[in-house]
Amino acid sequence: MATTKLWGGRFTAEPSEYVQKFGASIEFDHLLAEEDIQGSLAHVQMLADQNIIAKGEADQIQDGLKELQKKLEAGALHFSIENEDIHLNLEKALTDLIGPVAGKMHTARSRNDQVALDMHLYLRNRLAELLPLIKDLQKTLVEKADANVTTIMPGYTHLQHAQPISYGHYLLAYYNMLHRDYERFEFNQKHADISPIGAAALAGTTFPIDRQKTADLLGFKDIYHNSLDAVSDRDFILEFLSNSAILMMHLSRFCEELVLWSSQEFNYIELSDTYSTGSSIMPQKKNPDMAELIRGKSGRVFGDLMGLLTVMKGLPLAYNKDLQEDKEGMFDTVNTIFMSLKVMNGMVETLTVKKDNMKHATVHDFSNATELADYLAKKGIPFRQAHEIVGETVLKCIQQHKFLKDITLAEFQQISPLIDEDVYTALDPENAVKLRDSLGGTGFDEIHKEIKRAKAALND
Numbered sequence: 192m193a194t195t196k197l198w199g200g201r202f203t204a205e206p207s208e209y210v211q212k213f214g215a216s217i218e219f220d221h222l223l224a225e226e227d228i229q230g231s232l233a234h235v236q237m238l239a240d241q242n243i244i245a246k247g248e249a250d251q252i253q254d255g256l257k258e259l260q261k262k263l264e265a266g267a268l269h270f271s272i273e274n275e276d277i278h279l280n281l282e283k284a285l286t287d288l289i290g291p292v293a294g295k296m297h298t299a300r301s302r303n304d305q306v307a308l309d310m311h312l313y314l315r316n317r318l319a320e321l322l323p324l325i326k327d328l329q330k331t332l333v334e335k336a337d338a339n340v341t342t343i344m345p346g347y348t349h350l351q352h353a354q355p356i357s358y359g360h361y362l363l364a365y366y367n368m369l370h371r372d373y374e375r376f377e378f379n380q381k382h383a384d385i386s387p388i389g390a391a392a393l394a395g396t397t398f399p400i401d402r403q404k405t406a407d408l409l410g411f412k413d414i415y416h417n418s419l420d421a422v423s424d425r426d427f428i429l430e431f432l433s434n435s436a437i438l439m440m441h442l443s444r445f446c447e448e449l450v451l452w453s454s455q456e457f458n459y460i461e462l463s464d465t466y467s468t469g470s471s472i473m474p475q476k477k478n479p480d481m482a483e484l485i486r487g488k489s490g491r492v493f494g495d496l497m498g499l500l501t502v503m504k505g506l507p508l509a510y511n512k513d514l515q516e517d518k519e520g521m522f523d524t525v526n527t528i529f530m531s532l533k534v535m536n537g538m539v540e541t542l543t544v545k546k547d548n549m550k551h552a553t554v555h556d557f558s559n560a561t562e563l564a565d566y567l568a569k570k571g572i573p574f575r576q577a578h579e580i581v582g583e584t585v586l587k588c589i590q591q592h593k594f595l596k597d598i599t600l601a602e603f604q605q606i607s608p609l610i611d612e613d614v615y616t617a618l619d620p621e622n623a624v625k626l627r628d629s630l631g632g633t634g635f636d637e638i639h640k641e642i643k644r645a646k647a648a649l650n651d
Contacts, residue, residue: 215272219519223277226312228260230305233408234388235296243398244295252296255289278302299400301392303422303510308388314431315383317525318376324532325373326649329366331540333645336362340638343620344459344549345558354561355553355620358544360633363641368441375434382427386411390421393509423509425517432496435524439489442535446482453479458548463541481538485531492527495520553620557585559595566617570609580606
C-alpha cells in the first residue's frame with residue numbers, strides 16, 4: 192500500500208495512528224503559521240527572481256499563500272496530525288487551493304532550514320514585543336522610587352535588620368536588575384536576526400539561489416555562513432531561555448519580598464485587591480496569589496531551559512528529530528514571561544506603601560548600630576575597636592530591653608568620653624540614610640541622581 196505522505200515516495204506503508212501522533216508537532220508548532228507563510232512568500236519571490244520557477248507560477252503560489260494568510264487571521268485555517276507539522280499542513284492547504292504547482296514552493300529548501308527560519312522569525316518578533324514590557328516595569332519602578340526617596344525602611348542581610356535604607360533605593364535595585372535583563376535580550380536580537388534559509392537539509396543546494404535576497408526580503412541583518420550550523424543551531428533559543436530564566440529569577444526574588452512585606456508580621460505594603468485573592472474558608476484572608484504565581488512560574492522557565500540544554504547536549508550535526516523538542520519550551524517561556532511582566536507591572540504600580548510602618552521598624556531595632564561604630568571611628572577610635580564597643584553596647588541594650596537611642600548621654604560617655612550629644616543625630620535612621628551619599632549609596636541625593644540617570648536611559 193502506497194503512503195499518502197508528502198515525503199512518502201520511498202515508503203510502502205503508513206505509520207500507525209499512535210506513531211503519527213507521537214511524531215507530529217502541529218499541536219504546538221501551529222503557532223509558527225504566520226512566520227511560515229512569511230518565509231514561503233520570500234522564498235518563492237527569490238525563486239522567481241532567480242528564474243528557478245516561472246514568474247506566473249510564483250504569482251500563483253504567492254496569491255495562494257496570501258489567501259491562506261487571510262484564512263489564518265480569520266481563524267478559518269485548520270490543521271491535522273496526519274500532515275505532521277505546520278510546514279506540511281500549509282503546503283497541503285496550498286495544494287488543495289491552487290493544485291500541484293504548490294509543490295514548486297519547496298524547491299531549493301528543506302523543512303530543516305524552513306523550521307529554523309520560522310523560529311528565527313518568531314523569536315525576533317517576540318523579542319521586539321518583549322523589550323517594551325521590560326521598560327514598562329522599569330518605568331513603574333522608577334516612578335515608585337521617585338515617590339519614596341525619603342521613605343525609610345530596614346535594609347536586610349540574612350533577612351535580619353542590617354542598616355536603614357530608602358525604599359526608593361530598594362526599588363532601584365530591581366530597576367538595575369531589569370536593565371541588565373534588557374541588555375541581555377537586546378543582544379539576543381543579534382543572534383535571532385540571522386537567516387538560515389537556503390541551507391536546505393544540511394549541505395546547501397545546487398539551484399542558483401540568492402540567499403542574500405531572501406534575507407533582505409525578510410529583513411535579516413545577517414546570514415548563516417555554514418549550512419550545517421544554519422539548520423542545527425539553537426543557540427539563539429538557548430540564549431532566550433537563559434535570559435528568561437534570569438529575568439524570572441529577578442521577578443521571583445521581588446515577589447518573595449512582596450509576599451513577605453505584605454504579611455501581618457512585616458506590614459510594609461498592601462497589594463491591591465486586583466492582584467490578590469481570598470480564601471474559600473477563611474473570610475479574613477487576602478492572599479498575594481499573583482506574586483506567588485510569578486514566583487512559582489520561575490520554575491517552568493528554569494525547566495524549559497534545562498530541557499533544551501539536555502536535548503542539545505548530545506546531538507551530532509546536523510538536523511535530528513530531537514530538535515522538534517525545541518519549540519514547546521520556547522512558546523511556554525514566551526507566554527510565561529510576557530504575562531509575568533504585565534502582572535508584575537500592575538502589582539507594583541498599584542501597591543500601597545505603608546511608610547510609617549517601615550520607619551517604625553527602623554526605630555525599634557539595632558539597624559543604626561553601624562552608625563554608632565562609624566561615629567566612634569570618625570572620633571579617632573580604630574573601626575575594629577569601635578565595632579567591639581558597639582557590639583557590647585548592643586548586648587547590654589538587649590539585656591535591658593532598650594535600644595541605642597534610649598541610652599542617656601551620661602551612659603554613652605561611660606562607654607567612651609568621645610561621645611557627645613551629636614550622637615543622637617547620627618543614630619537617627621533618616622540621617623543615617625541621608626548621609627550615606629557615596630556613589631550608588633542610599634543617600635537621598637544619590638538616589639535623586641540615579642532616578643535622573645534612569646529616566647534619561649528609559650527615554651533613549
